Amino acid sequence: MRADGLGGRVAALLPRRADWAEARFIVAAGTRPQTLSRPPSPKEAAVILTPKPGPEPRINGPKVYGWRPGNPFLYRIPTTGARPISFSAKGLPAGLNLDKDTGIVTGTVPPRGKYAVTFTAKNPFADAMAATAAPLQEKWTDKEWGLAHTEGLPLGDEGRGS
Numbered sequence: 001m002r003a004d005g006l007g008g009r010v011a012a013l014l015p016r017r018a019d020w021a022e023a024r025f026i027v028a029a030g031t032r033p034q035t036l037s038r039p040p041s042p043k044e045a046a047v048i049l050t051p052k053p054g055p056e057p058r059i060n061g062p063k064v065y066g067w068r069p070g071n072p073f074l075y076r077i078p079t080t081g082a083r084p085i086s087f088s089a090k091g092l093p094a095g096l097n098l099d100k101d102t103g104i105v106t107g108t109v110p111p112r113g114k115y116a117v118t119f120t121a122k123n124p125f126a127d128a129m130a131a132t133a134a135p136l137q138e139k140w141t142d143k144e145w146g147l148a149h150t151e152g153l154p155l156g157d158e159g160r161g162s
Contacts, residue, residue, distance in 0.1 A: 056126035057081035059119055065132055067109045077103035079121045079128070090118040 027033055060078045067073055073096060077087055087103040093115045096107040103121065121128045 053080035054125075055082035055123070057085050057121035057123050057128040059121055059128050059130035061119070061130055061132060063132060069109045069112050071109050073105065073107050073109045075105040077105070077119050077121065077130075079103055081121065081123055081128070082125060083123070085121050085123045088120045088122075090120070091116050093117075 025033060058080050060080065065075065079085060079087075084101070085103065087098060087100050089098045089105070092098060092105070093110040093113075095110045096105055098105050103119075116131065118129060118131045
C-alpha cells in the first residue's frame, strides 16, 4: 500500500521507496491498524560549545573568492565584533565599490585576472585585516571548479568549462 496524499498522482512519478524488503503490514480480519506510542526521548541540556565573539572585529571570510567577469557583484565582508565597524579595502578592482559603513562590496565584476584585495575592519576596540585573492575568469576547468568549491568560491554550473 502506498499513500502519497495526492490521490496517487505522484506515486507513478516517484521511484518506489521503502518496499525493497517487501515489508507488509498484516492485520487480523475485522481490526484496524493502530499507532504505537514510543517512549519519550531523554531530555538533554542544551550545550553551546562555540565561544561568543569578543568586541574586537574579526573578518571570517574565504581566502579565495571568484566570480564571472561582467556580472553584477555583491559580497558582504563577514565580520564579527561590536558595532559600529568601519571597513576599508586595499587593491579593490575598478568597477567595485565598498560601502564603508556596512562592509558590502557591489558593482560589476572587472575583466578576467587575479586581484589581491586586503579588507580592514575597525572599531573602538581593535583593527582586523584579511587578505583575499579574487580570481576572475570566464570558464573554469573541472579541476579549477572543484578546487574553487573546496576553497569556498560561489561558482554555479554556468561558470564551469569543458
